[in-house]
Amino acid sequence: MIFRQLFDSTSCTYTYLLASRRGGEALIIDPVLEKVDRYVQLLQDLDLKLIKAVDTHLHADHITGLGALRDKTQCITVMGEQSGVDVVSMRVADGDRIDIEGVNLDVIYTPGHTDDSYSFAMADRVFTGDTLLIRGTGRTDFQRGDARAQYESIFGRLLKLPDQTLVYPAHDYKGDTVSTIGEERACNPRLQMKSVDEYVQLMTNLNLPNPKMMDVAVPANMHVGLAQDDVARRGWAFTPSQAMELIGQQGVVLIDLRERRERERHGIIPGSLHAPYPDLSDNVRSGGLLHELGLASGNRLLFYCAFGERSAMAVQAAQQAGLANTRHIQGGIEAWRKAGGQTIPVG
Numbered sequence: 001m002i003f004r005q006l007f008d009s010t011s012c013t014y015t016y017l018l019a020s021r022r023g024g025e026a027l028i029i030d031p032v033l034e035k036v037d038r039y040v041q042l043l044q045d046l047d048l049k050l051i052k053a054v055d056t057h058l059h060a061d062h063i064t065g066l067g068a069l070r071d072k073t074q075c076i077t078v079m080g081e082q083s084g085v086d087v088v089s090m091r092v093a094d095g096d097r098i099d100i101e102g103v104n105l106d107v108i109y110t111p112g113h114t115d116d117s118y119s120f121a122m123a124d125r126v127f128t129g130d131t132l133l134i135r136g137t138g139r140t141d142f143q144r145g146d147a148r149a150q151y152e153s154i155f156g157r158l159l160k161l162p163d164q165t166l167v168y169p170a171h172d173y174k175g176d177t178v179s180t181i182g183e184e185r186a187c188n189p190r191l192q193m194k195s196v197d198e199y200v201q202l203m204t205n206l207n208l209p210n211p212k213m214m215d216v217a218v219p220a221n222m223h224v225g226l227a228q229d230d231v232a233r234r235g236w237a238f239t240p241s242q243a244m245e246l247i248g249q250q251g252v253v254l255i256d257l258r259e260r261r262e263r264e265r266h267g268i269i270p271g272s273l274h275a276p277y278p279d280l281s282d283n284v285r286s287g288g289l290l291h292e293l294g295l296a297s298g299n300r301l302l303f304y305c306a307f308g309e310r311s312a313m314a315v316q317a318a319q320q321a322g323l324a325n326t327r328h329i330q331g332g333i334e335a336w337r338k339a340g341g342q343t344i345p346v347g
């Protein structure tokens with residue numbers, strides 16, 4: 001496995017790059033905007049294709065690199081379903097999995113530091129965001145933080161992982177890089193409280209100053225969505241109601257770019273074909289399934305995904321590959337459903 005722990009010294013943030021092999025797919029957790037060029041260089045050096053960029057929560061102390069990484073690599077941005085961010089490509093919930101080739105993260109909802117805080121677990125390690133830090137825990141005094149919820153997230157979820165599980169937090173201010181669940185249970189001073197009430201009292205009385213970057217970082221991190229307007233201005237987008245008029249017309253082929261789990265959870269638009277976004281570049285290349293489908297006379301390809309971001313990127317890639325008859329549904333299946341569009345369970 002390829003595993004890199006990268007550090008931003010301004011915000012003391014750890015960013016994690018994961019891949020199963022050189023030349024394969026990669027995933028990044030908690031990227032920092034100012035370091036995006038460095039990540040892109042490292043991806044090139046290791047011959048990796050970035051598939052997903054994930055934030056553990058909406059950060060208050062640095063600007064996320066999610067949007068910039070998406071714009072540079074066309075990767076899928078991922079956050080939790082509770083997040084106040086405007087648009088990400090994919091939202092996950094407790095019990096989901098975030099998959100790339102050879103790497104699978106179990107999604108654990110661990111609210112408390114914020115109400116959109118998640119941890120991501122692999123067989124031997126867990127990425128704890130700001131929920132559990134090395135010899136500390138993330139503050140709970142803003143962004144709908146909740147010390148009681150955090151106590152439950154830590155004791156009820158994270159400390160239930162095997163003792164030897166490696167703990168990789170989103171920050172460290174003292175230079176520690178990794179711990180284990182067993183070590184934190186035994187040595188983390190915040191975890192030695194006798195009761196949840198004692199923990200809440202401790203967290204309520206920390207009286208920390210706000211992060212220096214907070215007034216800049218939070219608003220910036222709320223707006224990372226792709227500008228779908230640009231795609232619409234080029235005439236490559238349909239609103240859900242425009243799309244509804246097209247369904248069933250001769251030659252209109254609906255393409256669902258989401259993953260199997262998203263389809264199972266949220267349903268599909270009837271009659272659509274499944275072509276997951278990570279396979280898109282192969283699919284739109286000459287000889288690829290979508291390429292041939294798109295060039296067949298009279299066919300019009302209509303992409304959709306969860307929120308319109310993957311489909312907006314897909315329509316641009318398809319147009320670049322010479323497929324002029326491709327469009328996407330703006331706002332994705334969420335907008336489709338809100339506009340009264342029909343969805344059915346996946347067969």
Ligand code: FE
Pocket residue numbers: 057058059060061113130138
């Ligand atoms: Fe945080």
